[in-house]
Amino acid sequence: MWWAGVGPSPGLAPLTLVRGMFLWRMGAMLQINRDFPFQVALSFDEAAMDVLDWLEGQTLEWDMYVDLPANTIRYCFRTMADAMSFKRRFGDAAEGRAVAGGC
Numbered sequence: 001m002w003w004a005g006v007g008p009s010p011g012l013a014p015l016t017l018v019r020g021m022f023l024w025r026m027g028a029m030l031q032i033n034r035d036f037p038f039q040v041a042l043s044f045d046e047a048a049m050d051v052l053d054w055l056e057g058q059t060l061e062w063d064m065y066v067d068l069p070a071n072t073i074r075y076c077f078r079t080m081a082d083a084m085s086f087k088r089r090f091g092d093a094a095e096g097r098a099v100a101g102g103c
Contacts, residue, residue, distance in 0.1 A: 032063045036076030038083035040091055043072055051075070051090055060086070 033039075042051065051073075055062055061078040077083040 036063050038077045038080050040087045041072040041074045
C-alpha cells in the first residue's frame with residue numbers, strides 16, 4: 001500500500017525488512033540485557049559525549065543502547081561495581097538524570 005499516492009522511486013525496491021530489523025534490534029537488546037545486567041539510564045542531553053569520553057578511558061566492560069520509549073540512553077555493565085562507579089560519576093552528579101539503577 002502506498003500512502004498519498006506516492007510509489008517507490010524508479011530503480012529502488014520498497015522497504016520490506018522492517019519486521020526483521022525490529023526482531024534483530026530486540027534480539028540485540030535482549031543479548032545486551034543478558035550479558036550486561038547492571039544498567040543505568042540517563043536522559044538524552046549534551047553530557048552524553050562526556051559520558052562516552054569517560055567510558056572510553058576506563059577498563060570497564062560496558063555496552064549501551066537507546067531506550068526510545070523512556071527517552072534515555074541505557075549504559076549497561078557486567079558487574080554491579082562498575083555500574084555503581086558509573087552511577088556515582090554521572091547519575092548522582094546530575095541529580096535527576098539517573099532514572100534507573102541496576103537490575
